[in-house]
Amino acid sequence: MKRPLIMGVVNVTPDSFSDGGRYVSVDAAIAHGLHLAADGADVLDIGGESTRPGASPVDSDTELNRVIPVIAGLRDAGVTISISIDTSKARVAEAALSAGANIVNDVTAGRADADMFSVVAAASCPYIMMHMLGEPRTMQDSPSYSNVVMEIRAYLSERISAARDAGISDIIIDPGIGFGKSVEHNLRLLAHVEEFAALGVPVLLGISRKRFLGAITGVEAPADRDAVTMMMHALLADKPVDIIRVHNVRMAHYVFALKSALHSAS
Numbered sequence: 001m002k003r004p005l006i007m008g009v010v011n012v013t014p015d016s017f018s019d020g021g022r023y024v025s026v027d028a029a030i031a032h033g034l035h036l037a038a039d040g041a042d043v044l045d046i047g048g049e050s051t052r053p054g055a056s057p058v059d060s061d062t063e064l065n066r067v068i069p070v071i072a073g074l075r076d077a078g079v080t081i082s083i084s085i086d087t088s089k090a091r092v093a094e095a096a097l098s099a100g101a102n103i104v105n106d107v108t109a110g111r112a113d114a115d116m117f118s119v120v121a122a123a124s125c126p127y128i129m130m131h132m133l134g135e136p137r138t139m140q141d142s143p144s145y146s147n148v149v150m151e152i153r154a155y156l157s158e159r160i161s162a163a164r165d166a167g168i169s170d171i172i173i174d175p176g177i178g179f180g181k182s183v184e185h186n187l188r189l190l191a192h193v194e195e196f197a198a199l200g201v202p203v204l205l206g207i208s209r210k211r212f213l214g215a216i217t218g219v220e221a222p223a224d225r226d227a228v229t230m231m232m233h234a235l236l237a238d239k240p241v242d243i244i245r246v247h248n249v250r251m252a253h254y255v256f257a258l259k260s261a262l263h264s265a266s
Helices: 026-038 060-076 090-099 116-123 148-165 183-191 211-217 226-235 249-265
Strands: 005-011 043-047 082-086 103-106 127-130 171-174 243-246
Touching (some): 005 249, 026 043, 060 082, 148 171, 183 211, 226 249
């Protein structure tokens, strides 16, 4: 049984919803990235700007000062797995790619910065495009859809076409769980992941420690939601998902080791 690639989260921010401030220093972020790599991460996702609900934007210089030393430090420490830069700014993406990143993860799918597509196309690197309703400061203010699955599928289809027209060929899509969605919206998207896979590009899911899991289970603290995160991934294990973005890489491996063992036995 083929498992999805596991992307480990390294938030170099003071205000991310789950671990903001824990890895804000360069040394702490590098150490955490090395820990995730040792636990078996296939990709490290480095972000210097929180996109939690209600978060305020940061300027390019602040973001660069947070992420570039971490990316360079991880490469200097011998990390050879893929590194993704989680940014919506073309300037940050370009500098991160020069420092050793080789994937761009853009929660705005190129809408925030008109130069993003050209930077990614010039680098010929994989590009992750996510759906978000509005912006982090407002995305959870009563999100509404007529048909959440079909509307987000149409949005991602349009962004795939726009990216291809700009010369980007290696595209990954993310339906944006928790980014301008209610609990019901999130569940509908997860129940119909096949609709996104039908667009013909790899699908990434980022559900780790998110609020909807707490709303369903009653686990209030984000840092305590690893177990319910992995339970949900276990329930989704037969879905066409190519990458999962998680905080706890080791537990994710447990999920797929158990699933593989059961699959082999059957």
